[in-house]
Amino acid sequence: MKKFLSIALMTLLGLGIGMSHGLAAGYGKQKVVYHFNVDDEKVQKAGLGNIQNHLNAVGKENVKIKVVMHGPGVSMLRRAMDDVAMKTQIDNLKLQGVDFNVCSITLERQKIDKKTLYDLSDKDIVPSGVAEIAHLQSQGYVYIKP
Amino acid sequence: MSREQKFSDEFLNAFVDEELAAEDKNSIYREISENETVNQRVCELRNLRELVRFAYADPPAPGAQAVRARRAVRYAYGFTAAAVVAASLLIGWLVYQPSGRPLSSVPVVAVQEPVKVLVHLNVGNPQRMRQTLDEVENLLQFYRANGQQARVEVVVNGEGLDMLRADTSPYPERIAHMQKEYDNLTFAACQNTIERLKREQGIVARLLPGVTVIDSGMAQIMRRQHQGWAYIRA
Numbered sequence: 486m487k488k489f490l491s492i493a494l495m496t497l498l499g500l501g502i503g504m505s506h507g508l509a510a511g512y513g514k515q516k517v518v519y520h521f522n523v524d525d526e527k528v529q530k531a532g533l534g535n536i537q538n539h540l541n542a543v544g545k546e547n548v549k550i551k552v553v554m555h556g557p558g559v560s561m562l563r564r565a566m567d568d569v570a571m572k573t574q575i576d577n578l579k580l581q582g583v584d585f586n587v588c589s590i591t592l593e594r595q596k597i598d599k600k601t602l603y604d605l606s607d608k609d610i611v612p613s614g615v616a617e618i619a620h621l622q623s624q625g626y627v628y629i630k631p
Numbered sequence: 632m633s634r635e636q637k638f639s640d641e642f643l644n645a646f647v648d649e650e651l652a653a654e655d656k657n658s659i660y661r662e663i664s665e666n667e668t669v670n671q672r673v674c675e676l677r678n679l680r681e682l683v684r685f686a687y688a689d690p691p692a693p694g695a696q697a698v699r700a701r702r703a704v705r706y707a708y709g710f711t712a713a714a715v716v717a718a719s720l721l722i723g724w725l726v727y728q729p730s731g732r733p734l735s736s737v738p739v740v741a742v743q744e745p746v747k748v749l750v751h752l753n754v755g756n757p758q759r760m761r762q763t764l765d766e767v768e769n770l771l772q773f774y775r776a777n778g779q780q781a782r783v784e785v786v787v788n789g790e791g792l793d794m795l796r797a798d799t800s801p802y803p804e805r806i807a808h809m810q811k812e813y814d815n816l817t818f819a820a821c822q823n824t825i826e827r828l829k830r831e832q833g834i835v836a837r838l839l840p841g842v843t844v845i846d847s848g849m850a851q852i853m854r855r856q857h858q859g860w861a862y863i864r865a
Binding site: 616 | 746750762766770773774864865
């Protein structure tokens with residue numbers, strides 16, 4: 486009986502591993518937008534961690550990820566100015582093809598100087614964060630809010 | 632029952648007064664989410680009920696006054712419909728007059744697919760409510776400035792319901808102003824949350840004017856995404 490159980494367990498385990506591999510291969514191509522609009526260090530760091538895990542699971546060649554920040558969420562790039570860990574997280578994600586976009590309405594309304602935001606260039610600024618997210622969804626991007 | 636009969640004013644009134652069986656209620660909820668006209672009618676009837684309830688502090692079921700008020704509304708509908716028909720006849724007569732040529736000189740406007748966005752709020756923090764209203768207003772302004780046709784629906788459930796309750800909303804004037812300014816904006820409250828509030832806390836939620844009720848916030852989010860709406864959580 487014990488033997489039978491262990492064989493059954495091994496079979497199940499084998500099946501499980503096989504299926505998880507199959508699933509990983511079966512994710513196909515993905516387009517994903519990650520939305521940040523709160524000024525909360527924990528949420529922001531966890532969100533960046535989620536994105537890295539996402540890339541690990543799917544493979545950077547299989548997924549296009551865009552981060553859209555607006556309102557209080559823009560603070561992520563301000564924080565990264567002085568936070569080495571966060572800076573590294575963002576640099577690594579950018580190296581894997583992740584875009585970091587910021588809402589121009591937020592910059593204007595809150596009179597935020599672009600220079601106070603980490604590694605932000607003009608091509609990263611979108612006219613409206615929320616409209617950008619809506620647009621990306623119409624282009625087949627899946628929406629995730631950490 | 633035909634579709635026409637099903638959505639008569641009587642039927643919708645019964646719905647607003649919560650006199651319908653669950654099955655009929657659900658069919659209206661479905662219709663509301665898919666059919667803008669029905670949505671508007673329900674909204675108007677609900678407002679009327681609110682007005683009547685407000686005027687007659689504690690109405691014993693729909694009394695004679697309510698019936699009269701509704702009859703008045705029905706007359707108003709009738710009158711409007713007659714006016715619309717008359718106006719169309721006049722326009723038709725003017726346009727097709729002697730030569731009977733169709734209205735070919737009017738440029739055909741390129742049909743542009745409107746952007747549709749659902750904004751979901753489920754937290755009761757006034758700061759987040761304000762941020763949500765800011766986001767929605769910025770979005771509507773952005774689309775308007777760019778000549779982009781759009782529809783935006785704000786769906787609240789859970790603690791987010793507080794934003795649309797007349798007795799708890801921190802921003803009733805602002806919401807009224809936004810509703811007036813943008814006819815492509817709707818606010819929708821989750822019926823499940825309203826019922827839970829009644830069941831668990833004995834609170835009868837009175838909603839701000841013009842707020843639509845949907846069966847379930849979550850179901851609405853799924854439906855809207857199926858219908859091609861973008862989803863954004865505030």
